Amino acid sequence: MLNYAALPDLIALAALVLxxxxxxxRHSGERMNNWLLGWIFILVxxxxxxxxxxxxxxxxxxxTISLLSLEMGGIAFIRAGSRIDLRIASRTGLRIWLAGVAxxxxxxxxxxxxxxxxxxxxxxxxxxxxxxxxxxxxxxxxADNVFSIAIWWVLAVLLTLxxxxxxxxxxxxxxxxxxxxxxxxxxxxxxxxxxxGVLTAVGGFFAWAAVFPVAVLQELYAPHMVIESEVWNxxxxxxxxxxxxxxxxxxxxxxxxLALHDALTGLPNRxxxxxxxxxxxxxxxxxxxxxxxxxxxxxxxxxxxxxxxHAVGDNFLRAAAQRLHSRVRKADTIARTGGxxxxxxxxxxxxxxxxxxxxxxxxxxxxxxxxxxxxxxRVSGSIGVAVYPDDAQTAEDLCAVAxxxxxxxxxxxxxxxxxxxNLVSAPAADGHVTLx
Numbered sequence: 001m002l003n004y005a006a007l008p009d010l011i012a013l014a015a016l017v018l019x020x021x022x023x024x025x026r027h028s029g030e031r032m033n034n035w036l037l038g039w040i041f042i043l044v045x046x047x048x049x050x051x052x053x054x055x056x057x058x059x060x061x062x063x064t065i066s067l068l069s070l071e072m073g074g075i076a077f078i079r080a081g082s083r084i085d086l087r088i089a090s091r092t093g094l095r096i097w098l099a100g101v102a103x104x105x106x107x108x109x110x111x112x113x114x115x116x117x118x119x120x121x122x123x124x125x126x127x128x129x130x131x132x133x134x135x136x137x138x139x140x141x142x143a144d145n146v147f148s149i150a151i152w153w154v155l156a157v158l159l160t161l162x163x164x165x166x167x168x169x170x171x172x173x174x175x176x177x178x179x180x181x182x183x184x185x186x187x188x189x190x191x192x193x194x195x196x197g198v199l200t201a202v203g204g205f206f207a208w209a210a211v212f213p214v215a216v217l218q219e220l221y222a223p224h225m226v227i228e229s230e231v232w233n234x235x236x237x238x239x240x241x242x243x244x245x246x247x248x249x250x251x252x253x254x255x256x257x258l259a260l261h262d263a264l265t266g267l268p269n270r271x272x273x274x275x276x277x278x279x280x281x282x283x284x285x286x287x288x289x290x291x292x293x294x295x296x297x298x299x300x301x302x303x304x305x306x307x308x309x310h311a312v313g314d315n316f317l318r319a320a321a322q323r324l325h326s327r328v329r330k331a332d333t334i335a336r337t338g339g340x341x342x343x344x345x346x347x348x349x350x351x352x353x354x355x356x357x358x359x360x361x362x363x364x365x366x367x368x369x370x371x372x373x374x375x376x377x378r379v380s381g382s383i384g385v386a387v388y389p390d391d392a393q394t395a396e397d398l399c400a401v402a403x404x405x406x407x408x409x410x411x412x413x414x415x416x417x418x419x420x421x422n423l424v425s426a427p428a429a430d431g432h433v434t435l436x
């Protein structure tokens with residue numbers, strides 16, 4: 001005979017695991033692997049519940065598998081949000097942590113009464129967590145690590161008190177509550193944008209953590225109250241919905257980013273540039289300030305592609321974009337608007353001379369060599385400047401003036417250095433190749 005009451009949840013979890021397995025093909029990575037691993041453990045937990053119809057050793061074995069799977073699933077969810085660095089120290093700490101959790105659970109399920117074993121399992125748990133926390137990579141590593149270590153040590157104190165009072169069976173509920181509470185905390189910390197999916201998943205994890213102490217209170221103070229298993233399992237599905245929503249939101253955000261940014265350099269593309277230029281001009285008119293458009297063309301870039309290939313050319317463009325970006329204020333915009341063409345919007349200028357100062361700084365960057373592998377490459381740059389409202393009154397006219405200014409600069413550069421448009425490769429003293 002089987003416990004058919006667990007069958008609907010088992011089917012739902014099996015379908016969820018298949019969904020995550022299919023999504024793993026498109027969203028590979030450690031985080032996705034841990035999410036999938038977590039749901040596989042939860043699936044094993046429900047499978048054990050389906051088989052939980054025996055007595056004696058069979059019942060203890062199934063209960064052990066069920067609880068361990070629930071705990072390991074929660075730890076996988078914690079890892080998904082913690083960016084654990086699996087170096088030797090972290091792997092060792094993780095093994096000690098898992099050994100502590102598994103040891104405590106085994107002792108409870110098999111009715112071990114020796115308190116020293118429970119104390120040893122509790123010590124292993126907090127020592128393992130401490131080791132792992134010290135090598136976790138997070139955006140706020142110090143604060144996160146201190147918080148993580150402190151909260152697990154609070155759990156260790158609670159488990160010790162429960163064992164001291166002979167209530168070690170309640171330690172399982174405390175363990176599970178702590179594990180899923182930390183899974184929610186780590187999920188919250190992992191995503192800096194608190195989207196609907198993130199809030200749903202975090203709320204689900206917190207509700208999942210609350211299930212265990214609520215179940216204990218219900219058992220102690222309202223033993224005749226019957227709560228169906230479907231009610232206890234609602235938080236699991238809230239977490240699943242939250243994670244799937246998070247993945248969908250990330251996919252939408254990624255698609256929006258690709259639609260508005262250059263794939264090679266990651267800079268805004270022409271579409272986003274036009275929107276920001278309109279806003280910069282509106283702000284300049286409202287605040288009675290100036291805005292400027294700087295159009296930059298890399299003279300001689302074609303020779304890099306012809307002489308060294310497009311892979312070298314792409315790397316050169318990325319490096320050049322990064323250098324130019326380093327000279328631009330956060331309030332301004334730099335975009336790639338052509339193969340070797342960049343456009344910069346400078347906003348909220350008090351004087352028109354600010355655009356010329358920026359152009360000089362950018363020219364200094366363009367005059368520096370850029371190292372791409374064994375090559376040291378350099379190209380000249382032509383920069384055109386147009387200031388609103390001095391040179392033009394509309395975005396279209398402003399870009400046209402900047403374009404004309406850039407071509408005038410290009411012609412002046414060729415007149416001053418005849419033949420500079422034909423770049424020649426020459427070996428450097430160290431064996432590198434310099435583009436002159």
